[in-house]
Amino acid sequence: MNPAPRTALIIGGGVTGLSTAYHLAKRGYGRVIVVEKEGLGAGSSRRAAGITTGLLWSETGVRARKISLQLFRELSRTLPGYHYHAEEGCLNLFTPEAWPARAALLPLYDRCGAAYAVLTAGEVQSRWPDLRVPDGFVGLHDPMGGYSEPPDYLCALAKAAVAAGVEIRVPAQVTGWIFDGTRLAGATTTTGPIHADVVVSAAYAWTGPLLQGLGLSFPVKAFVHQRYLSTPLTTPLRLPAVNADPWGGYVRPAAGGRILMGVETADRDEHRVTSADFRLEALAAPEGLRERAQAHLASLLPALAGVGWEQDEVGLICFSMDGEPVVGPVSAVPGLFVGTAFHSGGFSYNPAVGWLLAEWVHEGRPSLDLAAFSPDRFPAAASADYLATTVPQRLAVRRRH
Numbered sequence: 281m282n283p284a285p286r287t288a289l290i291i292g293g294g295v296t297g298l299s300t301a302y303h304l305a306k307r308g309y310g311r312v313i314v315v316e317k318e319g320l321g322a323g324s325s326r327r328a329a330g331i332t333t334g335l336l337w338s339e340t341g342v343r344a345r346k347i348s349l350q351l352f353r354e355l356s357r358t359l360p361g362y363h364y365h366a367e368e369g370c371l372n373l374f375t376p377e378a379w380p381a382r383a384a385l386l387p388l389y390d391r392c393g394a395a396y397a398v399l400t401a402g403e404v405q406s407r408w409p410d411l412r413v414p415d416g417f418v419g420l421h422d423p424m425g426g427y428s429e430p431p432d433y434l435c436a437l438a439k440a441a442v443a444a445g446v447e448i449r450v451p452a453q454v455t456g457w458i459f460d461g462t463r464l465a466g467a468t469t470t471t472g473p474i475h476a477d478v479v480v481s482a483a484y485a486w487t488g489p490l491l492q493g494l495g496l497s498f499p500v501k502a503f504v505h506q507r508y509l510s511t512p513l514t515t516p517l518r519l520p521a522v523n524a525d526p527w528g529g530y531v532r533p534a535a536g537g538r539i540l541m542g543v544e545t546a547d548r549d550e551h552r553v554t555s556a557d558f559r560l561e562a563l564a565a566p567e568g569l570r571e572r573a574q575a576h577l578a579s580l581l582p583a584l585a586g587v588g589w590e591q592d593e594v595g596l597i598c599f600s601m602d603g604e605p606v607v608g609p610v611s612a613v614p615g616l617f618v619g620t621a622f623h624s625g626g627f628s629y630n631p632a633v634g635w636l637l638a639e640w641v642h643e644g645r646p647s648l649d650l651a652a653f654s655p656d657r658f659p660a661a662a663s664a665d666y667l668a669t670t671v672p673q674r675l676a677v678r679r680r681h
């Protein structure tokens with residue numbers, strides 16, 4: 281008699297959960313079930329700007345993003361309805377004062393084989409005449425970076441996951457836990473119990489209230505973040521995705537000749553998610569923020585002045601105490617894996633994180649050393665102190681996409 285197939289339960293139908301489920305099913309893991317309490321992408325995933333760069337700050341981050349960039353390209357070829365826009369790459373802008381800290385990372389990019397070009401303000405402007413970059417500013421161009429339209433990606437990934445055999449249950453909310461001795465062996469949900477060999481928590485901003493019942497609390501803070509979509513421009517622009525940190529935001533081209541603009545609210549305090557039933561619709565951007573950001577970013581992209589707007593999205597971005605993601609097995613709860621705290625770059629991380637978690641669950645270890653992302657890395661006392669303080673976004677480790 282054949283043994284019963286193994287079951288993996290994935291909590292959260294955002295890009296992290298769906299990507300993990302997709303890669304597990306493609307590897308032939310057995311039964312893969314995703315439970316989502318609201319709707320696929322109803323968390324931050326559908327709201328994301330979808331900008332991606334491989335030029336991060338740590339070796340693990342750069343190597344993980346290399347996997348993501350390769351997978352975005354592959355998925356763009358294989359998932360009907362999804363296109364990865366890497367035609368103009370991703371441009372990261374720096375003031376003269378901020379540049380030396382980033383320039384110090386160029387040897388890391390060389391060592392990891394991450395492609396880049398350093399551009400003067402004049403070179404940026406001659407390549408993309410719609411941009412106005414002040415003299416002395418520096419452009420770090422990532423030719424492998426770019427952007428996706430998150431709703432297209434979510435839809436294509438969910439369809440591919442189902443085609444690969446993933447069962448998606450929505451709405452279905454995890455409400456409690458099932459143990460077999462000391463090992464986590466599934467969860468109770470609003471649609472009944474699900475027994476599983478492995479449970480993957482991909483609940484992002486809800487990780488705190490979700491895992492509290494297991495006695496876990498990771499030093500992670502959530503911050504409100506917002507982005508806006510313009511009405512179509514009369515003449516579409518040829519632009520890269522631009523991470524414009526000196527302007528406190530970012531811009532990219534969007535479908536139908538539109539512009540997408542994202543804005544950071546550096547002085548806003550963290551948003552504490554204390555209830556499992558919390559919904560992102562409860563959040564709002566500050567009054568007048570869009571108009572102020574539009575005026576400010578128009579000095580970089582004059583075409584922004586005077587554009588109209590047709591969509592606002594407000595969600596949460598989550599930062600761990602050291603600014604790195606939290607990905608991997610939790611040694612205090614055998615059977616549990618976690619993927620969360622992707623700073624402002626969880627969309628960009630999702631292909632790699634799904635791939636690596638699937639390797640870990642299916643083969644017992646990932647092909648990339650993820651010790652720097654380990655859920656076990658935080659000392660208990662420092663975590664408790666961090667969680668007890670209220671942090672404004674400017675004091676969380678700054679990370680852009």
Ligand SMILES: Cc1cc2nc3c(=O)[nH]c(=O)nc-3n(C[C@H](O)[C@H](O)[C@H](O)COP(=O)(O)OP(=O)(O)OC[C@H]3O[C@@H](n4cnc5c(N)ncnc54)[C@H](O)[C@@H]3O)c2cc1C
Nearest residue numbers: 292294295296317323324325329330331454484595626628
């Ligand atoms: C405005 C904005 C712009 C952004 N722009 C970018 C960008 O340009 N590039 C980038 O890389 N990243 C960007 N991000 C960040 C990115 O959106 C997130 O990091 C990413 O979507 C996280 O994906 P996730 O699947 O881990 O989380 P989510 O998409 O939040 O998914 C978690 C899911 O878990 C579900 N859930 C929670 N609790 C339970 C439960 N008990 N039972 C069942 N289901 C549950 C939730 O309903 C939710 O759907 C942006 C974020 C925002 C808000």
